[in-house]
Amino acid sequence: MLRVRFAPSPTGFLHIGSARTFIFNWLYARRHGGQVILRIDDTDVERNTEESLASIFEGLKWLELAWDEQYRQSERLERHRQMAQVIFDKGLAYRDFSPAHGDADERPYGEGPWLFHPDMRAMSREESDRRAAAGEPFVLRFCVPRETRDKIVFTDLVYGEQCKATADIEDFALLRSNGMPTYHMASCADDVDLRITHIIRGQDHLTNTFKHVLIFEALGAPVPQFAHLPLLVAPDGSKLSKRRHGQVVSVTTYRDCGFLPQAYVNFLCLLGWSPKDNREYLTLDELIAAFSFEGVNRHNAVVNFTPENPIDPKALWLNTQHLRQMDVRDLARYVRPVLERAGLAAPSEDRFLQVLEVIRTRYQTLNDFVTRGRAYFAEDYEITPEASDKLNQPGARELLHELAARLEAAAEFTEHSVETELRNLAAERGVKAGLIINAARAILTGQTVGPSAFAVFTALGRERAIERLRRA
């Protein structure tokens, strides 16, 4: 059984880069009938918060991509320590009693990589046991087998064969001096226990993978497949950070801006991946069918935003595409709660769908339905100054009143019949149809821009349309 995992650490909100990693994991699993495991990597007690955990769930929930199992690393600490002990018992790790080296600036760079403290690595087991028993704090380090192996090799599904000399891999920590497992230890231990077959994660872990291969082997476990993904970066190439780039890095920002989750998922997939057939608009099902690591490229992708315009224009364009191409009944499910939050009520289902069909092609976000589309759902819409100009054209109001009378008397009320009545009236009075059309749109919607005026009439319905004409 193919099993993938998404392992966020709760140190902030759900980052768009993390969201994309989750999406790629999810797509790969669904593509191959596998399972998705959500694992909260919360071994860093200093930085993890419950608030951040909640916000990560909030982001994941919005994406509407369900996972199959869920774990929390902090609940498995004993297991991690056990597995570190197994490695130690096999003689593949040793205790390092050196005091913590605090300041990163003091690192002795210059002569090459730091590998280990020679006296610690060479310490006899007896002395090590004695000092540990005496309560002296230590870090448990993996003993990289530089004498017996000259390199570590694995094949990455995206980056191809990766090779690194053991002489360039330091004796990394497995357990901290406070007994807590490090990321490397906890992550690999869980990947083994949870029977993860494919590790799909950010490229920032590519060089860590050599260490992980060593751990899997030391544990006697099968080494999973790896697929590293290029990173999402800011326009200047730097990594996206909350401090420097603010809200653009949080997925909830896009939810709040009125994005459809499937549109945002579509957008994120196009950063670093391509179906290679020129398609840009893809539904979730199409994404599942098309996804493969062949289509993932190896260089970082820039999220295109500026301080003035924090939303990538392509993301917005994809949202408009989904808005107008998705099943209108699905769209209704997304618009309804947005209306409710704004204190507006959706009309009956048939009318609602009709309204959506009329206005969806010119809106970009869900929020537009309550701002630009307010007149379709409420009576207290504003008349813009431009709209007032149209109504103040000579004779315009009187013509609208006359039109109201004729529409009330007419046998039918369809786009076509309204158009006929309106054009007849214009012809009889010797005015341009546009005068009445634009004035009608102005009073009906409060705006000079929008759908065909005739479609507005039928979308509003006979009674409401006539009533508004009379109000002119």
Place this chain on the structure above:
RNA sequence: GGCGCUAUCGUCUAAGGGUUAGGACGGAGCCCUCUCAAGGCUCAAAUACGGGUUCGAAUCCCGUUAGCGCUACCA
């Protein structure tokens, strides 16, 4: 500093030895039209640099440059 990864229009990308280097967003223009969108059409816009290999290189190799990542108890 060491090690690893990467480099095609402004941005996202296609082309994995032979194409006028394709598509999309964004930009400019035209058509359509009751307005605004949508839609259709057109235009501008790229192979980081230098060497090789080859009849032929965006594509393979080397170097340079640049960016990113990892680098003594963050994930």
